[in-house]
Amino acid sequence: MKANSFRLFLLSIPFFIALFCGCSDDPKNDSLPIVQTLEVTNITSNQATSGGMVTHDGGQPVTERGICWDINPQPTKDLQTKKVNGHGTGSFESHFDNLEPNQQYFVRAYATNSMGTSYGNEVSFFTEQGNTIVYKMSGSTVKYGDLDPIAIDLSDDGYVDFTIFVELTANSLGDRLYVGMNPVGVNGIKSGSAIDDNFLNMGFLVAQTEGSIIDAGLNTNERWTTDSGVLAIRNTFNNGSVSYEGAWGDGTHLVGVQHNRANSTYFGWMRIAFDKTTEVVTLIDYAYNTKANQHIRAGVTSN
Numbered sequence: 001m002k003a004n005s006f007r008l009f010l011l012s013i014p015f016f017i018a019l020f021c022g023c024s025d026d027p028k029n030d031s032l033p034i035v036q037t038l039e040v041t042n043i044t045s046n047q048a049t050s051g052g053m054v055t056h057d058g059g060q061p062v063t064e065r066g067i068c069w070d071i072n073p074q075p076t077k078d079l080q081t082k083k084v085n086g087h088g089t090g091s092f093e094s095h096f097d098n099l100e101p102n103q104q105y106f107v108r109a110y111a112t113n114s115m116g117t118s119y120g121n122e123v124s125f126f127t128e129q130g131n132t133i134v135y136k137m138s139g140s141t142v143k144y145g146d147l148d149p150i151a152i153d154l155s156d157d158g159y160v161d162f163t164i165f166v167e168l169t170a171n172s173l174g175d176r177l178y179v180g181m182n183p184v185g186v187n188g189i190k191s192g193s194a195i196d197d198n199f200l201n202m203g204f205l206v207a208q209t210e211g212s213i214i215d216a217g218l219n220t221n222e223r224w225t226t227d228s229g230v231l232a233i234r235n236t237f238n239n240g241s242v243s244y245e246g247a248w249g250d251g252t253h254l255v256g257v258q259h260n261r262a263n264s265t266y267f268g269w270m271r272i273a274f275d276k277t278t279e280v281v282t283l284i285d286y287a288y289n290t291k292a293n294q295h296i297r298a299g300v301t302s303n
Contacts, residue, residue, distance in 0.1 A: 045130025052109025101130030207247035
């Protein structure tokens with residue numbers, strides 16, 4: 001009897017081995033991989049670094065892993081904005097670029113096996129502002145008698161946006177030398193009210209203090225206008241006396257400008273000097289913010 005029981009035990013061993021071994025290979029026990037998204041680091045205006053950690057393969061080999069990102073939450077690997085980082089478990093690092101400045105992005109790590117794709121926790125971050133200001137040195141000059149004014153193509157699109165000119169007029173009291181600025185088309189300059197007695201009814205342009213904000217906002221008696229404006233007037237009277245009007249009558253100042261195109265406004269500034277002795281007008285330098293409807297600080301060359 002004992003011999004028969006022992007033989008039955010021996011015969012049952014292969015069955016139990018097959019039973020337990022078979023359980024580990026049963027596809028019903030396989031699952032999606034488990035992956036975590038790493039912190040985003042090395043953030044600039046257009047680049048960043050992240051990555052992931054595949055902590056479990058789900059019972060099947062991880063054939064692809066990486067990160068995906070988008071400006072909308074819950075990005076997936078179906079987007080063009082993804083980076084593939086090999087296969088298998090463990091950690092990996094990804095660098096992604098061509099990002100927009102001052103933009104929020106959402107990032108997720110992913111891992112794929114034969115059961116499908118799983119995603120890690122979502123991480124969000126903002127890219128840095130980046131420089132949106134275009135700054136240019138000039139040195140162009142104009143004086144009375146020159147055939148052409150100073151012409152400024154602010155955005156380098158092949159079209160003149162502003163001109164600076166010198167014009168001489170006379171009346172019964174003497175003559176008046178006007179140093180003026182003309183915004184071309186729909187562009188604008190910051191000016192005071194129009195003055196009927198001035199040439200072209202020009203108002204006096206507003207001199208911006210260094211570092212002051214130039215935007216759509218205006219102080220009392222200021223306006224944004226597409227009309228020409230006066231930088232300085234030199235009055236020479238019949239008795240030989242001379243006087244000056246306008247902020248630029250005493251040297252170098254900054255004027256606020258608007259570059260208007262495609263239903264958007266781009267704010268900028270120009271530094272202009274008037275030399276009383278030579279009566280030469282010099283455009284020293286200028287800048288504008290390439291981000292639509294965003295302010296710029298007078299005299300600032302980058303942000």
